[in-house]
Amino acid sequence: MNISSLIKEEILAQKAYAVENTSCPIKLDANENPLEMPASLRELFAARLASVPLNRYPEAGSPVLASRFAEAFGVGSDQIVLGNGSDELIQILCTAVARPEAEIMIPIPTFAMYRISAQNAGLKVSAVPLDGSFDLDLTAMRERIAAHPPVLTFLAWPNNPTGNCFSRDRIEAILREWPGIIVVDEAYFHFSGQTFLPLLGRHENLAVLRTLSKVGFAAMRIGLLIGPPALIHEIDKVRLPYNMNAMSQAAAGFYLDHEELFLDQAETIRRLRVELFAAMKTIPGIHPRPTDANFIFFDCDFDADRVYTKLMERGILIKNFNAPGTMKNFMRVTVGTREENSMFIEVLQDIIAK
Template identity: 35%
Template sequence: MTSLDDLPIRDDLRGLTPYGAPQLEVPVRLNVNENAYRVPEAVALDIVQEVARALPEANRYPDREFDALRASFAAYLGHGVAPEQIWAGNGSNEVLQHVLQAFGGPGRSLLSFTPTYSMYPLLARGVGMDWIGVPRGEGFTITPEAVRAAIEDHDPDVVFLCAPNNPTGTAIPLETVRAAAEAARGIVLVDEAYAEFAHDRSQTALSLLDEHPRLLVSRTMSKAFAFAGIRVGYLAAHPAVVDALRLVRLPYHLSAITQAAAVAALRHADEMLSRVDALRAQRDRIVDELAALGYEPYPSDANFVLVGGVADPRATFEALLARGILVRDVGLPGTLRITAGTEAETTALLEAMAALSGAGSAAE
């Protein structure tokens, strides 16, 4: 029987494993930074009706330029962003892939600051470009000086800044983003997948777009909009950047169903985002209560917390799973990443962590 090793795949893919996290049916799932709340029933009904209106025309290809969706995203983002500055894809990962297909490739390099989103090196490898991971500073922070130095040392073609950062939750000040945009000769993309969960949501790189034509800001509907199962990501950039992304997209890449669902959801942005504040409160509760138990949670501007001070992350992961609670071991020594859930889910998590701490098997 043929195995993967027998196939003529690319040499640089041999020995790799696919990206992914456990998908287990447990009562409390806090491992992949999903929104813990379901789409509100009234909003879901409007989405279904919008999809129903699109279905009779499903024999025709969808709007290749997704004009209605681009206008909706521009209105949602504000900051003077116009529809011609918007690009979208099937999740922000596809949008990032489009960026690297257009501006990366063999002989070019992608730089970011580690630890960061684990898809970045995989996306770089997928288009044959070099990956450069520069370690972050104390507390997983990056300063303007560090960014300028890294760009000067490595001269990358593309820079990705994850803000807030995954898996650490660390915010990136606007002066750091500005330093990257000023120092880089190529593209600087700020991945704001968790921007709506920040303590200060006004601190967005969208405010810098007019100053820097090679600056891109990506977002997703998966997190704040509870749309992880629909797969819609997008970015804002100079219209010329959007023109470049058209060169690499697959024909009609956004289905009519996807476009209809996203447009309908954006009509209800306030309601769709109404649970974000509740999740931010649970995130801060995780930080405060785990710190009181002797753990070392890092400050977070995302919908999750990286918890340090875990003596044996694998044992703690398994002990929580045995209690029906799924978290994420991201491979950073002494840590686990925990998504903010509902109040009940957070209570279950905190009670389990307290029990493990009291048993002396988790916190140092």
């Protein structure tokens, strides 16, 4: 039997999202929180998880959590839906809007899952390159919109991999002018401190994505979509009934009970980011770009593939974006612990000196 004759063309044409599985002692590739939960808190966490009844289905739709998060965000509990990571919410959004011939718009480079989820759902993708400062190119975007209005636009804010927040006034122009839903993905909110949440009441086409992955709960897969009730109502129909498993629900509740600690850790990471950025800046031939996230996008005057491989051989994993054209010799490094960052700097200097 020829399996590929049964699979959708959009899927056959894709490469699976590449996650580097090489185990390196210093892991600076996935924008995770490098700081561990203190041992005393881990014990409380273990006790919380141990109390989850494994023989029962989880609460469908996580209503208790939804209302706790809604209160924290100052929105109604009909304005929020939880997902198995924000990845799942991106997938659900794409599924919900995938009418025949519908198109989404994304700036590029940006988070890879927007394109992948859109294509899997049968959507067309209009990808508009960022300008020279990694900001939104409104003129180019407007031209595309005139030709084919997108049903959905994803704006990662701060953007991954470039690290910067696009100009607020450009996003506000998009909110005023664009047809379709505009998702401002604030996955890195804890490191930028900036949000579009207060504008929810003003723009009916705005939805905000959040995740707990970057503040210490990547393993638990907890994402949140906050938007107008009419959108959340439809999203709820696409969501599988038990999309948030009981462990993830317990973890999200635990996060809310101890949020202070994770916000402190984010603050520490912001300080470490300043140190790492300054250290990178002093290395000749390494050009870190301004960042509002927990990672630094940089290019170098050397062959990035060689630098990446040599770092990996020395036990340090970062993310390589090197490609012909505007991404030539670009890489991304996540802010690690102080020791990890020092090791990265030391090894990087050593590699490029040889």
